[in-house]
Amino acid sequence: MPRFLRQFGLRTLLLFCFVAAVCFGLLRWRMDRIHRQHAVAKELLERNARIQWQTSGPKWLRDVVGAYYFTELVMVDLQMRGQQDQELSLLGDLPALERLYLAGNPLISDQGLDHLRELKHIRRLSLWGTGVTDNGLSKLSHFDALEALDLKDTQVTQAGLARLSPLPKLKELYHRFEFTDEGLQAVAQLPTVYFGELQVGEISQRGFAQLPKIRFSKITLQNANVTDWPWYLYDHPTMSQIELHRVEITDEQAKQLIATNDLHYVILNDVPVSDEILPALVALGNGLTLRLKGTKISANGFLKHLGDRQPGRMHISDEIISMSSMGIPGMYLSYTGQVPLHDLPGLANLHDVGFLSIETSYPKIDLSHLPPLPSLELIVLDVPINDTALARLAPQLGLKTIIVSAGDQFTPTGLQALKDCRSLEELLLVEDARMTDEHLAAISECRQLRSLAIHSHGEITPQGIACLADMPRLTMLTIAFEDQIENDVLAEAAQLKKLEELTIIESDFMDENVPSLVGMTNLKELTIYHSRMSPAANERLRKALPGVKMEVFDR
Structure with missing residues (x-):
């Protein structure tokens, strides 16, 4: 016996040997357990499973022994991998498993759950789309750590859910x-x-x-x-x-x-x-x-009580009123029923809105109850609007954009009232909004406009376009032609020296229309829809306007 051991009694030595044997036994057990998990992980990866490891234990010990023996599988995802009951047997060698996803494997039945008996730490279990029944739920009673269970599209019945009552930590239950x-x-x-x-x-x-x-x-x-x-x-x-x-x-x-x-x-x-x-x-x-x-x-009752919520967006039609705002907290209010836009005094209860859209098939709408809305910047009117309705927009001092896409009931007098909208920058009069020279003359008094869209039904002449030259801030113009493109109108538009962006839509743009545009060297952007230009005419136009960003869309 070595001399340093002679100072200890026999009992002490036997105790020391016993403790050492236990420690080495536990270490060997731990090593075997980790080796088995790595073997299981290899097989799972061969089945295209997703897995996740977790490292635990003191850092100093990991640095000495290595992280290999302190890393265990905590997540296995076998969703839609064609698994069957017997193939779950290897999961029994993963005692640290916390999350198991078996969804989309219809051949997994109640018998397959027998292989999960040793998994005491499972917190989340997905059985969606498997063949598990009420009897299978009884086999989960030992999952004391289970917090979330997905049973969608299984054979489990509503009555069978009572079998989950032994689970003390179950908080989330997903079902249909x-x-x-x-x-x-x-x-x-x-x-x-x-x-x-x-x-x-x-x-x-x-x-x-x-x-x-x-x-x-x-x-x-x-x-x-x-x-x-x-x-x-x-x-x-x-x-x-x-x-x-x-x-x-x-x-x-x-x-x-x-x-x-x-x-x-x-x-x-x-x-x-x-x-x-x-x-x-x-x-x-x-x-x-x-x-x-x-x-x-009623629609008026809805607006009377809820119209002061100051939504960011509001839409009104014959049968719907909706108000919404983003942010925290968000808001969405919707009413579906008869909306009498010809008589809607509930509008007077609006306190503010940033975007307002009105759409109706009524031959006449009444905006007389619309109050000044400080944040209103954009309004879309898909309605047969008249002069009185346009006049109600004049007090909207923050209004920047007006889009009118239906009806021709308004006159130049109605458009002239918009000059009092000091913040108005865009006026888009499209589709059925019929324009004449008199309308353009009234629009020209809106000196603050930057962008204008008009629809020519053959009633706009070069004299009407010439009125736009008096608008010092107009830099963007969109022209839609109902039938064929009128060269003289385009040629007059070329004289608008402050124009920077021109868009031509609706009618076919032909080779004979090119000369009307070649002098517009002041442009920065030119967009042409429905082009039927030949390649030679297209090239000629591009050479005539070398500094212009040009987009041409063929019909």
């Missing part, structure tokens, strides 16, 4: 169920699960009685005919979104339902509520998503 009474009774036994959305079909009072026990963010109810069903959702502890389709509810019940929950998402479709509930909706504050369709709420 439209719950019945039986399904709601099952999920009521899962107090830790939080449903992002709970879709509920036609259920009885027994099913509604389960809702206060279930944690969910959004509920979608259809065909609810139980008289007092809203009572079960008053003061719900987690509900923040509600979607109702074809349900029976009174105004009083709806007001109570809204007032007792912190809602930020409300959809009412074919629900018999009236303007009486609008004050309750207003009280929900900003950041609200609201869609109303098939209700008894």
